[in-house]
Amino acid sequence: MFQMLKKVSCVVMTLFITAFLLGVHQPVCAQEKKPIIQEPLPYSQNALEPFISSYTLGFHYGKHHAAYVDKANELLEKSPLAKQPVEEIIKATAGKADQTILFNNVAQAWNHSFFWKCLKAQGGGKPGEKLAKLIDENFGSFDKFKEEFINAGKAQFGSGWVWLVSDGGKLKIVKTPNADNPIVNNQKPLFVVDVWEHSYYLDYQNRRPDYIKAILEHLANWEFVTSNL
Numbered sequence: 113m114f115q116m117l118k119k120v121s122c123v124v125m126t127l128f129i130t131a132f133l134l135g136v137h138q139p140v141c142a143q144e145k146k147p148i149i150q151e152p153l154p155y156s157q158n159a160l161e162p163f164i165s166s167y168t169l170g171f172h173y174g175k176h177h178a179a180y181v182d183k184a185n186e187l188l189e190k191s192p193l194a195k196q197p198v199e200e201i202i203k204a205t206a207g208k209a210d211q212t213i214l215f216n217n218v219a220q221a222w223n224h225s226f227f228w229k230c231l232k233a234q235g236g237g238k239p240g241e242k243l244a245k246l247i248d249e250n251f252g253s254f255d256k257f258k259e260e261f262i263n264a265g266k267a268q269f270g271s272g273w274v275w276l277v278s279d280g281g282k283l284k285i286v287k288t289p290n291a292d293n294p295i296v297n298n299q300k301p302l303f304v305v306d307v308w309e310h311s312y313y314l315d316y317q318n319r320r321p322d323y324i325k326a327i328l329e330h331l332a333n334w335e336f337v338t339s340n341l
C-alpha cells in the first residue's frame with residue numbers, strides 16, 4: 113500500500129513538473145497582459161550614435177515612452193475600450209473632450225512604437241527602387257522630399273510629429289501637434305519623426321532641422337517604410 117502511494121505521488125509530481133515546464137501556468141500570465149505593450153527597442157540603446165545618443169534614447173524610450181504606456185494602461189483599467197486594438201482606441205477617443213488624456217497617452221504609445229521601427233543603424237540616404245520611384249512621382253525628387261520634410265518639421269510649432277503618409281494612394285507629408293496621429297484622418301502612416309524637444313534637445317539643443325536631416329541621411333529605415341505601403 114505504502115509503495116503504491118509512493119508511486120502515485122511520484123507520478124503526480126512528475127506530471128506537475130512537466131506541466132510547469134511546458135508552460136501550463138501561461139494562462140495566469142495571459143490574464144495579466146496589459147492592453148498596451150512597450151515592445152523592446154529593435155536595436156541596442158547606442159546603435160543610433162552619433163546621430164541619436166544613447167543618453168537621449170535611454171531617456172526617450174525608458175522614461176518618456178514608458179510613461180505614456182504606463183499611464184495608458186492605468187486609464188484603460190477603467191475603460192470599456194481596453195480590449196480593442198490600439199488603433200481602434202485611438203480612433204474612438206480622438207477629438208472627444210472627455211477622452212483627451214486617454215487619447216494622448218494611447219496615441220503617444222503608438223507613435224513612439226512606430227517611430228522606433230522607422231529608424232535603424234546605417235539607414236537613411238536614398239531609399240530602394242520602389243519607394244524612391246513613388247517619392248519621385250509625388251515630390252519631384254528625393255532631395256525635394258527631404259527639403260519639404262525638414263521644412264514641415266521646422267514649421268511644426270511646439271511639440272508634435274512629422275509624417276510621410278499614404279492618403280488614398282498619394283504620398284503626402286503631414287505634421288501633427290502633440291499626440292495627434294494621421295490614422296484619425298484615414299491616412300496611412302508610412303514614416304514618422306518625433307519632433308518633441310525631448311527627442312533631440314540633449315543632442316541638438318534648438319537645432320531641430322539638423323536632427324531631422326540626420327535621421328533622413330543616416331537613420332531612416334526605408335525597408336520598414338516600404339513595408340508599410
Ligand code: MN3
Pocket residue numbers: 172176224306308310311
Ligand atoms: Mn517622444
